Amino acid sequence: MGGFSDQYSELQKLNTRVVAASTDNLENSVEIAGDLPFPVAHSVTRDQANTLGSWWEDRRGLIQPSNFVLNHEGKVLSATYSSASIGRVEAVDAVRFVTFQEKLRLDAG
Numbered sequence: 001m002g003g004f005s006d007q008y009s010e011l012q013k014l015n016t017r018v019v020a021a022s023t024d025n026l027e028n029s030v031e032i033a034g035d036l037p038f039p040v041a042h043s044v045t046r047d048q049a050n051t052l053g054s055w056w057e058d059r060r061g062l063i064q065p066s067n068f069v070l071n072h073e074g075k076v077l078s079a080t081y082s083s084a085s086i087g088r089v090e091a092v093d094a095v096r097f098v099t100f101q102e103k104l105r106l107d108a109g
Contacts, residue, residue, distance in 0.1 A: 003091035008037045010095045023062040077101055
């Protein structure tokens with residue numbers, strides 16, 4: 001989440017909101033979120049993870065990273081599901097992707 005915090009001002013310039021979610025309870029989520037400039041939802045359940053299509057890890061009782069980019073109409077432009085640290089979306093790549101999508105939108109007029 002720190003990478004998204006570092007890129008938050010760039011994402012704001014692109015009129016992009018960042019929201020994070022965690023299986024941690026409220027107390028732990030507040031500690032983890034620290035001074036993040038975006039909201040962090042807490043206490044995500046297995047049912048909620050299933051709704052998102054995220055992989056729930058039974059052994060540790062948590063969801064593996066899932067990243068979504070939606071346009072202003074709520075259409076999913078990108079969905080990335082990771083296992084452990086492999087395949088996680090880097091914030092700088094999210095900025096590049098949103099910039100590209102915005103260019104396509106503006107070019108389409």
